[in-house]
Amino acid sequence: MLEPRLQYCDGGSGDRSLTFTDVSGGGSERSSSHKLAENLSVTASVSASAEAGLEGNKTSLAAEMSVTAELHNSNSWGRADTSSYQTSASTGITLNRMGCSSDTAYAYYPVLYQATDGTIKATFAVDPLASNTGKGFWIDEYGQLPDPALNLPSRFYLSPSGDWVPTVRSTRQQMRGFFVKHSTASPITGLYDLYPGAVADGDVVRLEARVYNYGTTQAVRDQSGARVAFYAAPYDASTNRETGPRVPIGATDLPAMNPLQMVTVAIEWDTGDMSLGTKQDYRIYVVLDPDNALAEKQEIESKATQFYYDAAKQDWLPCRDLSETDYAAKQCIDPGQNNEGFGYVTVARPALSAGPGQPLDADISMDDWGLATLDASGTVVNGPLEAQYGQPIPVRITIHSDTRSQEHRQVLVFDGDPAAGGVAIAGKMVFAGSTAPEGSSVWFDWMPPTVGPHILYAVVTEMSGDVVPDNNTDTMEITVRYPPTTNYLPSISH
Ligand SMILES: [Ca+2]
Ligand SMILES: [Ca+2]
Numbered sequence: 001m002l003e004p005r006l007q008y009c010d011g012g013s014g015d016r017s018l019t020f021t022d023v024s025g026g027g028s029e030r031s032s033s034h035k036l037a038e039n040l041s042v043t044a045s046v047s048a049s050a051e052a053g054l055e056g057n058k059t060s061l062a063a064e065m066s067v068t069a070e071l072h073n074s075n076s077w078g079r080a081d082t083s084s085y086q087t088s089a090s091t092g093i094t095l096n097r098m099g100c101s102s103d104t105a106y107a108y109y110p111v112l113y114q115a116t117d118g119t120i121k122a123t124f125a126v127d128p129l130a131s132n133t134g135k136g137f138w139i140d141e142y143g144q145l146p147d148p149a150l151n152l153p154s155r156f157y158l159s160p161s162g163d164w165v166p167t168v169r170s171t172r173q174q175m176r177g178f179f180v181k182h183s184t185a186s187p188i189t190g191l192y193d194l195y196p197g198a199v200a201d202g203d204v205v206r207l208e209a210r211v212y213n214y215g216t217t218q219a220v221r222d223q224s225g226a227r228v229a230f231y232a233a234p235y236d237a238s239t240n241r242e243t244g245p246r247v248p249i250g251a252t253d254l255p256a257m258n259p260l261q262m263v264t265v266a267i268e269w270d271t272g273d274m275s276l277g278t279k280q281d282y283r284i285y286v287v288l289d290p291d292n293a294l295a296e297k298q299e300i301e302s303k304a305t306q307f308y309y310d311a312a313k314q315d316w317l318p319c320r321d322l323s324e325t326d327y328a329a330k331q332c333i334d335p336g337q338n339n340e341g342f343g344y345v346t347v348a349r350p351a352l353s354a355g356p357g358q359p360l361d362a363d364i365s366m367d368d369w370g371l372a373t374l375d376a377s378g379t380v381v382n383g384p385l386e387a388q389y390g391q392p393i394p395v396r397i398t399i400h401s402d403t404r405s406q407e408h409r410q411v412l413v414f415d416g417d418p419a420a421g422g423v424a425i426a427g428k429m430v431f432a433g434s435t436a437p438e439g440s441s442v443w444f445d446w447m448p449p450t451v452g453p454h455i456l457y458a459v460v461t462e463m464s465g466d467v468v469p470d471n472n473t474d475t476m477e478i479t480v481r482y483p484p485t486t487n488y489l490p491s492i493s494h
């Protein structure tokens with residue numbers, strides 16, 4: 001529903017208004033999209049439905065469905081085109097475009113569309129070779145070797161000064177493009193359906209990962225010897241920590257890939273007894289080319305490719321020459337690595353009383369710990385928090401249920417009261433079928449846009465039959481301050 005138009009990130013900058021077309025035909029948009037290579041990074045916006053206010057304490061069912069719908073865009077971003085063109089009001093969004101150097105210019109192609117449930121989503125594709133001035137740079141940098149890569153959108157964050165800063169926390173390895181599906185195709189559609197909630201203990205699931213070749217001109221040939229390995233690590237969502245070692249659960253050959261092509265690789269995983277009783281979360285790691293059979297632009301990270309941040313020098317320094325003791329003490333990362341990432345799976349033992357859906361009279365709730373974060377010492381606190389401007393804040397969402405099931409629920413988090421113009425900052429699916437006292441949690445990173453006081457509001461979807469309605473929200477106060485300036489006062493000797 002956006003007028004299709006190729007844009008360039010080049011010497012210019014400024015705001016560009018993107019105007020929705022009225023109910024428009026899809027022909028031109030679809031044909032334009034075929035000119036572009038697979039996108040390098042897809043951003044799907046969170047769309048809070050109008051009913052998601054705290055006053056009514058209800059998110060609509062439509063809002064809950066949006067994430068499922070999003071995940072069903074199976075292989076190609078271009079498929080998103082099929083669900084647009086239903087808006088009739090003429091309105092628009094503003095794209096704030098940072099200036100790029102003309103030497104490194106590239107083309108991008110924003111797409112705004114309306115999903116079948118009515119939510120509006122934004123995405124974009126890029127073509128690094130479409131700019132005459134920038135093409136040489138992208139071939140010099142990414143044209144010498146192929147580069148199988150996972151989509152790891154949180155490897156960097158944008159600092160208030162406009163610089164891209166490497167993420168040190170584990171979110172740098174969180175994947176976009178990881179799917180948990182049934183291992184047998186639906187007889188009706190021929191597709192592997194997604195699990196909408198937890199995996200039932202004992203199911204054989206199909207784990208899918210999208211792999212991109214970021215090389216701009218070099219292909220990955222067939223039978224290159226490169227594999228894709230999958231591992232499972234038990235994970236405690238309440239602390240955001242892995243609680244056991246990674247265990248290999250399968251591997252598959254990396255297929256042939258053209259430059260800038262995306263492929264989907266999959267393994268099957270038998271989850272028998274993986275609930276460890278009633279429910280267990282896992283991080284599923286995907287590792288590209290673990291045996292290094294293929295020379296790539298960005299290899300698996302190692303001590304030789306890692307850096308650490310030296311706060312005193314305010315600079316990133318290489319880890320390769322550190323002693324083993326120093327190496328263990330530093331947080332060494334390779335900010336460019338793209339061969340290792342993870343997604344999440346919850347395995348739960350089905351409750352005998354619950355059928356395919358959760359009983360409508362379940363009480364889904366959120367208490368004072370519905371929103372929590374980490375203080376400076378790394379302790380989980382539920383606010384108020386003093387935070388430093390320019391640093392992402394880890395935010396934990398926790399919900400509770402009085403009924404065991406396999407279900408997930410949508411949680412929306414707002415910066416400011418959503419009834420008074422608060423901005424949606426996250427929409428997360430949280431497992432809603434655990435009756436454990438600690439509930440079920442997920443984490444996300446939030447970058448406060450301004451200094452000063454912020455109040456975050458969270459609301460979890462309650463179904464109409466919820467036996468204790470309106471106990472489904474929490475707030476948390478965060479005060480954001482500028483970082484202290486360093487004073488290098490001369491020492492005075494008497
Ligand atoms: Ca390699
Ligand atoms: Ca790579």
Ligand SMILES: [Ca+2]
Nearest residue numbers: 363364466468
């Ligand atoms: Ca409730």
